[in-house]
Amino acid sequence: MSLRIPEDWFVNPRVLGDFYRKYKGYPIEEIRKVSFEQGLAVGRSMKKQLGITGDDLEALASLLRAVLKDEPTAKIISVERAELLLRNSGFCPLMTACLSMNLPWTWLCSALGWPFFHGLASAVNSKVNLTMSKRREKGDPYCDHTFEIGEGKLVIP
Amino acid sequence: MSEEESPRWFPHSIYIASYQTDDPEKKLDIQETINRLYDKYGGSRSSMPAKLEFTIGPISGYVKEIVRQASQVLLVATGSIEAKTKSSGLITPRDEYDQLIEDLKKSLPENPGSAYSLKSIYTPARTEAAALIEGWARNLGQPVRSAGLVKGCLVATVKSFNQDSLLLPSKRLIISPCEQGFDEASKAVWMMCSDISALAACVGQMNRLYSERELIFSQTEAGETSTQLRINEILAELRRPLDEIQPKNLEAVLKEITVLFSRLSTASNSMRRDYIKAKGIFREMSNLLAGWTERSVDDYITNSSAEMHYVKDLMVPFRDFAQRTEALMAQLNTVLDSVRTYLGIQQHKLSIAEQTSSKEQLIRLVNLQETLHKLEILIVAVYLTEMARIVFETLLHESAGFLTVAFIPVALLISIFLGRILHKNH
Numbered sequence: 001m002s003l004r005i006p007e008d009w010f011v012n013p014r015v016l017g018d019f020y021r022k023y024k025g026y027p028i029e030e031i032r033k034v035s036f037e038q039g040l041a042v043g044r045s046m047k048k049q050l051g052i053t054g055d056d057l058e059a060l061a062s063l064l065r066a067v068l069k070d071e072p073t074a075k076i077i078s079v080e081r082a083e084l085l086l087r088n089s090g091f092c093p094l095m096t097a098c099l100s101m102n103l104p105w106t107w108l109c110s111a112l113g114w115p116f117f118h119g120l121a122s123a124v125n126s127k128v129n130l131t132m133s134k135r136r137e138k139g140d141p142y143c144d145h146t147f148e149i150g151e152g153k154l155v156i157p
Numbered sequence: 158m159s160e161e162e163s164p165r166w167f168p169h170s171i172y173i174a175s176y177q178t179d180d181p182e183k184k185l186d187i188q189e190t191i192n193r194l195y196d197k198y199g200g201s202r203s204s205m206p207a208k209l210e211f212t213i214g215p216i217s218g219y220v221k222e223i224v225r226q227a228s229q230v231l232l233v234a235t236g237s238i239e240a241k242t243k244s245s246g247l248i249t250p251r252d253e254y255d256q257l258i259e260d261l262k263k264s265l266p267e268n269p270g271s272a273y274s275l276k277s278i279y280t281p282a283r284t285e286a287a288a289l290i291e292g293w294a295r296n297l298g299q300p301v302r303s304a305g306l307v308k309g310c311l312v313a314t315v316k317s318f319n320q321d322s323l324l325l326p327s328k329r330l331i332i333s334p335c336e337q338g339f340d341e342a343s344k345a346v347w348m349m350c351s352d353i354s355a356l357a358a359c360v361g362q363m364n365r366l367y368s369e370r371e372l373i374f375s376q377t378e379a380g381e382t383s384t385q386l387r388i389n390e391i392l393a394e395l396r397r398p399l400d401e402i403q404p405k406n407l408e409a410v411l412k413e414i415t416v417l418f419s420r421l422s423t424a425s426n427s428m429r430r431d432y433i434k435a436k437g438i439f440r441e442m443s444n445l446l447a448g449w450t451e452r453s454v455d456d457y458i459t460n461s462s463a464e465m466h467y468v469k470d471l472m473v474p475f476r477d478f479a480q481r482t483e484a485l486m487a488q489l490n491t492v493l494d495s496v497r498t499y500l501g502i503q504q505h506k507l508s509i510a511e512q513t514s515s516k517e518q519l520i521r522l523v524n525l526q527e528t529l530h531k532l533e534i535l536i537v538a539v540y541l542t543e544m545a546r547i548v549f550e551t552l553l554h555e556s557a558g559f560l561t562v563a564f565i566p567v568a569l570l571i572s573i574f575l576g577r578i579l580h581k582n583h
């Protein structure tokens with residue numbers, strides 16, 4: 001079974017439901033890889049469109065602002081020399097999709113959500129690390145995505 | 158469980174576990190579990206319903222599947238054909254019957270939606286039963302939560318605690334059939350097992366519904382705060398002077414409100430749907446417990462009331478979540494109304510400006526027309542004067558210049574007169 005992630009998974013709960021039912025038994029690492037590649041492709045296309053040339057965290061902030069401009073629940077909290085903090089709070093698309101379609105929140109975030117963001121960031125710098133320092137699916141009040149220049153890893157503590 | 162179906166022996170230790178799934182593919186293969194137990198313990202087995210009855214020395218064992226809507230309930234019991242009577246305080250927390258139950262449990266599927274562990278002791282006198290329950294609770298080191306008389310049995314439940322959640326997936330009960338003969342007592346306990354199996358199915362469904370939403374409930378506060386802050390920010394933006402608010406900003410606000418509104422609406426409606434499901438489970442459970450016609454014992458709350466309180470407590474977060482998200486939606490509607498009002502005011506201002514501008518344009522047009530009329534009179538007058546000059550030069554050559562000059566006012570008057578006649582209809 002060749003894995004294909006629909007392009008509108010983050011805005012269409014029905015698509016997420018269909019995807020989960022089809023691939024719930026699939027190795028999660030494989031799904032993560034495909035989601036990462038999807039994020040990378042979106043990131044590269046946006047980077048070109050916006051004319052972003054840098055590879056530092058300021059450049060990443062510009063990209064994230066553009067990608068998330070229509071997403072009221074995601075906000076860049078701080079951009080420092082060594083760290084960029086993106087916070088997701090309120091009723092995010094994955095949370096509401098999980099609630100309405102009765103889907104497992106943790107599975108969707110870890111298989112699709114975080115690798116996609118890591119892919120987006122990697123379009124600016126392939127050595128960006130994404131650490132999910134706070135996660136709502138484990139009870140934190142918001143999701144904190146911490147980006148740092150490192151070894152290009154997705155860290156889920 | 159009908160009288161014919163129930164074993165003839167007295168059940169001393171009972172374990173009832175319910176499993177829930179809406180997915181037919183995920184249904185448990187209980188027959189396979191029964192077959193495994195048959196291989197281990199022997200005895201007689203059957204399917205439809207899947208059950209097994211066996212004996213190991215003086216101890217009898219029984220495993221049966223009870224299917225109830227979306228629940229599969231497993232009733233596991235161990236006992237003997239002889240009555241086991243002990244005076245209060247002498248019941249050991251783990252006897253040979255419990256040990257066999259523990260062995261049998263190892264073969265059962267894990268993580269049931271709800272589980273009831275029952276201890277059954279035959280006591281001919283009711284006073285003895287009450288003392289027995291107290292002693293049992295003391296032995297367990299847990300206070301009695303509820304107690305009551307149900308269908309000739311004294312039934313008591315010990316308090317269970319869960320610091321992290323409202324969920325109590327497993328409960329411990331003691332059943333003591335009293336003031337009846339041993340055969341009747343045995344039947345009464347099996348009857349109670351059947352009733353508790355039905356209760357386990359309802360409670361299991363409710364536990365599963367709650368556990369699927371527990372994580373979302375823990376996010377209610379944070380989600381609400383974050384959305385509320387954003388609503389306040391939007392309202393503060395809208396309180397700025399009208400001239401500073403650009404239509405482009407209002408468009409962005411409208412887009413954001415639409416996204417927030419659709420998410421809240423989805424979340425709220427989904428939770429309402431689950432709340433209605435929970436009410437259905439509660440109704441089913443209330444009907445079941447009403448059939449118990451439980452009578453209270455001493456100052457204890459009845460088991461029926463305690464179970465209903467438990468399910469009601471689990472239902473509250475569903476209702477609260479729906480109400481809180483609906484309150485946020487009402488606020489977003491207010492923001493939407495404000496944006497609509499601002500857009501209306503801006504539209505009105507624009508139409509006033511347009512009206513003023515077209516009035517000025519009209520005045521300019523009228524002035525232009527008047528100038529044109531005057532020019533028209535002059536052109537006609539010049540033309541008439543020129544015609545007169547030609548006539549005068551032909552007829553009276555010498556005084557043609559004087560006559561032409563004298564004709565100018567006449568030409569002007571004729572021109573005005575002609576102009577009035579021509580523009581009479583305009």
